[in-house]
Amino acid sequence: NGMTLQLTLDFLRELAQNNNKAWFDENRTRYQAGRDAFERLVTELILHFEEIDDLSGVTAKDCMYRINRDVRFSKDKSPYNMHMSAVLARGGRKPQGRSYYLQIQPDNESLIGGGLYAPTPKELDNVRQHIVENARPLRRVIEAPLFVKHFGALQGDTLKTAPSGYDKTHPAIDLLRHKQFMATHMLSDEVVTGGDLVAHIVEVCQAMKPFVSYFQDATH
Numbered sequence: 001n002g003m004t005l006q007l008t009l010d011f012l013r014e015l016a017q018n019n020n021k022a023w024f025d026e027n028r029t030r031y032q033a034g035r036d037a038f039e040r041l042v043t044e045l046i047l048h049f050e051e052i053d054d055l056s057g058v059t060a061k062d063c064m065y066r067i068n069r070d071v072r073f074s075k076d077k078s079p080y081n082m083h084m085s086a087v088l089a090r091g092g093r094k095p096q097g098r099s100y101y102l103q104i105q106p107d108n109e110s111l112i113g114g115g116l117y118a119p120t121p122k123e124l125d126n127v128r129q130h131i132v133e134n135a136r137p138l139r140r141v142i143e144a145p146l147f148v149k150h151f152g153a154l155q156g157d158t159l160k161t162a163p164s165g166y167d168k169t170h171p172a173i174d175l176l177r178h179k180q181f182m183a184t185h186m187l188s189d190e191v192v193t194g195g196d197l198v199a200h201i202v203e204v205c206q207a208m209k210p211f212v213s214y215f216q217d218a219t220h
Contacts, residue, residue, distance in 0.1 A: 003193070004033075004036075004037035004040065005037050005038070005041065005104065005192050005193050005197070006193050007030070007033050007034045007037055008034035008035075008037045008038050008084060008104055009104070009106040009189055009192065009193070010030075010034075010106075011027070011030045011031055011033070011034035012034065012082055012083065012084070012104070012105060012106050013106040013107065014027070015027075015031075015080055015082060016082045016106075019078040019079065019080055019082070020078075020079065021079055024079070024080060031067070034084070035067070035084065038064070038084045038086075038104055039060045039061070039064065040060075041104075041197070041198070042060035042063050042064060042086045042088070042102070043059075043060045044198045045088055045102070045198060045201060045202065046058055046059075046060065046063070046088070048198055048199075048202050049088060049202065049205070051202070051206065052100075052202065052205050052206050052209055053088075053089070053090065053097070053098055053209075054090070055088065055089070055090060058089075058090060058091070058092055059092075060086070061092075062091070062092030062093065063086040063087050063088060063089070063092040063093060064084070064085070064086045064092075064093075065081070065084075065085045065086065065087075065093065067080050067081050067084065068080060068081075069081055082105060083103045083104060083105035083109070083110075084103070084104045084105075085101065085102060085103040085104070086101075086102050087099050087100070087101055087102075088100040088101075088102060088205065097216060098114075098209065098212045098213060098216050099114065099212065100112060100113075100114050100205045100208060100212065101113045101114060101117075102201065104187075104192060106189060107189065108186065108187075108188045108189055109186075110186070110187035110188075110189070110191075110192050111184055111185060111186050111187060112184075112185045112187065112201055112204050112205065112208070113182060113183060113184045113185070114182070114183050114205075114208045114211060114212045115156070115180070115181045115182040115183050115211060115212060115215055116156070116180055116181045116182070116215050116219070117156075117180055117182060118180075119179075119180070119181075119219065123219040124179065126218055126219050126220075127181065127215065127218045127219060128163065128166065128176055130218040131172050131175050131176055132166070132170065132172070132176070135171070135172035135175055137214065138175060138214055139172075139175075141210045141211050141214050142154045142211070144210065146207040147183070147207060147208075147210070147211065149207070150183075150185050150203075150204050150207045150208070151183040151184060151185055151207075151208070151211075154175075154178070154181060154182070154183070155180075155182040155183065155184050156178050156179065156180025156181050156182040157178070157179045157180050158177040158178050158179060159177045159178075159179060160177075161177070162176060162177065163176060163177065181215060183208050183211045183212075185204045185208075187200075187201075
């Protein structure tokens, strides 16, 4: 699949320079070839995911986002995303339970991610309450050797001070200040077009499972 994902990267690289409908329409066959390659990747991942989560009955189409951007509320009016992306989860783009985000983007911007990207105020409060009561379960997850190996450290936007209603001297204030709780693993173009991509993504998602499980439990 590496050879064909090269088509995906090449198409997206040119799309970034020509983000308009006229160019896109002229290059629709190239888009289709790139999207087909991405769809095959997602299908392969679903088939190889059984060790992590049971995705039987989920199709690649359930998981894949459209390339068209929703520009109604955005200052950036460019019509197309410069990446192809999918959510690996039961329920696909409307996940039921744990979910893992995959993005293919040229120039080493591809990634696998998970966690809380846009939590509701209630979800964020639930997580903070968990941390106030006992921060050790989350610390254990983000300090585990496999987590550090694949994701480095916990990522996401943070507040400059304590969230309102929380004690700024709390020993877990570093965690409480997070507005997002993200694990991100970047994929180089070389890895994306190499022969071991599926196995690599499965390994990274396996390492992410305790992290996404923590937030699945803590938000509900």
